[in-house]
Amino acid sequence: MSEKEQLQALRVRIDNLDEQILGLISERARCAEEVARVKMASLQPGEKPVFYRPEREAWVLKHIMELNQGPLGNEEVARLFREIMSSCLALEHPLKVAYLGPEGTFTQAAALKHFGHAVISQPMAAIDEVFREVAAGAVNFGVVPVENSTEGAVNHTLDSFLEHDLVICGEVELRIHHHLLVGENTKTDKISRIYSHAQSLAQCRKWLDAHYPNVERVAVSSNADAAKRVKSEWNSAAIAGDMAAQLYGLTKLAEKIEDRPDNSTRFLIIGNQAVPPTGDDKTSIIVSTNNKPGALHNLLVPFQARGIDLTRIETRPSRSGKWTYVFFIDFVGHQHDPLVKDVLEQISQETVAVKVLGSYPNAVL
Numbered sequence: 001m002s003e004k005e006q007l008q009a010l011r012v013r014i015d016n017l018d019e020q021i022l023g024l025i026s027e028r029a030r031c032a033e034e035v036a037r038v039k040m041a042s043l044q045p046g047e048k049p050v051f052y053r054p055e056r057e058a059w060v061l062k063h064i065m066e067l068n069q070g071p072l073g074n075e076e077v078a079r080l081f082r083e084i085m086s087s088c089l090a091l092e093h094p095l096k097v098a099y100l101g102p103e104g105t106f107t108q109a110a111a112l113k114h115f116g117h118a119v120i121s122q123p124m125a126a127i128d129e130v131f132r133e134v135a136a137g138a139v140n141f142g143v144v145p146v147e148n149s150t151e152g153a154v155n156h157t158l159d160s161f162l163e164h165d166l167v168i169c170g171e172v173e174l175r176i177h178h179h180l181l182v183g184e185n186t187k188t189d190k191i192s193r194i195y196s197h198a199q200s201l202a203q204c205r206k207w208l209d210a211h212y213p214n215v216e217r218v219a220v221s222s223n224a225d226a227a228k229r230v231k232s233e234w235n236s237a238a239i240a241g242d243m244a245a246q247l248y249g250l251t252k253l254a255e256k257i258e259d260r261p262d263n264s265t266r267f268l269i270i271g272n273q274a275v276p277p278t279g280d281d282k283t284s285i286i287v288s289t290n291n292k293p294g295a296l297h298n299l300l301v302p303f304q305a306r307g308i309d310l311t312r313i314e315t316r317p318s319r320s321g322k323w324t325y326v327f328f329i330d331f332v333g334h335q336h337d338p339l340v341k342d343v344l345e346q347i348s349q350e351t352v353a354v355k356v357l358g359s360y361p362n363a364v365l
């Protein structure tokens with residue numbers, strides 16, 4: 001067979017497979033519509049339907065990854081199914097999600113990675129605004145950054161939990177790749193200013209010291225804002241990611257300039273809905289202790305005694321008294337697990353206050 005004939009035969013097979021895939025996706029979507037009808041029909045008076053089920057979504061994605069035998073990688077197939085589920089959920093009920101904007105930020109990329117592209121995503125100017133939109137019920141969920149592997153905690157997010165009564169419903173981790181971006185009018189040999197968010201400038205500090213030691217570094221409100229500014233300036237560049245580059249039509253003068261190749265950011269999904277256990281969960285709590293010697297040690301011993309793994313601990317000023325602190329603690333397990341219930345009971349006896357921010361599935365993707 002000639003190359004042309006071979007390609008033709010293969011394309012006929014692909015067309016045939018696509019038709020079958022389309023038929024199956026449509027059948028799945030009809031099932032999701034049916035699921036929505038069942039959810040609506042079984043509501044008690046005054047009860048609101050819960051269309052989005054993160055525990056079920058986590059199960060579906062893990063199941064697909066377990067079944068997958070290639071040649072596509074696990075992450076790739078999970079991403080495809082994430083989008084199918086996102087479209088099915090939008091048929092049931094379109095989700096509104098607020099994120100730390102503007103458009104083109106890594107937080108938007110995290111929101112789309114977690115919910116898929118069928119959500120209605122709304123950029124907010126500040127982390128606190130994301131919390132307020134969710135608390136007011138203007139959107140179903142919010143997405144905010146909480147920690148970066150190079151730069152540590154995002155304090156605005158931690159502090160917002162002290163002011164709002166919201167639940168953590170999920171987490172998403174994103175590999176952060178920064179690029180040096182320029183516009184079509186930029187004179188690349190005359191760059192005198194580099195814009196980016198302070199955290200991104202910090203994540204690229206060594207690269208900047210080596211390549212642009214004498215260029216002014218200007219911290220702005222987001223990487224997307226940085227990208228927007230360079231469009232109209234001929235002597236400046238921005239550090240931002242792929243989404244911002246695409247959105248503002250910038251080109252990459254240098255790619256992946258972050259100092260650490262494993263640079264990642266963890267984001268939280270905040271909402272009003274408690275998530276049932278999946279068997280692979282994490283719980284986040286805030287604890288305030290007496291300002292006494294050994295308070296932190298006493299707080300941690302009950303976890304150690306039960307073999308519960310702590311995945312993170314952060315300290316922040318409590319805002320209710322000078323030199324008093326609260327601890328943000330993440331650990332493995334769900335608040336309904338007997339062992340976790342037990343540890344929460346014990347620490348609530350030994351501390352001033354314990355607040356469970358939520359139990360949620362470990363990030364699948």
Ligand SMILES: O=C(O)C(=O)C[C@]1(C(=O)O)C=C[C@@H](O)C=C1
Nearest residue numbers: 035051052053056057085088089
């Ligand atoms: O199983 C459900 O409850 C559904 O609504 C279906 C479905 C899906 O498409 O698989 C859609 C949205 C939910 O977030 C979880 C799963």
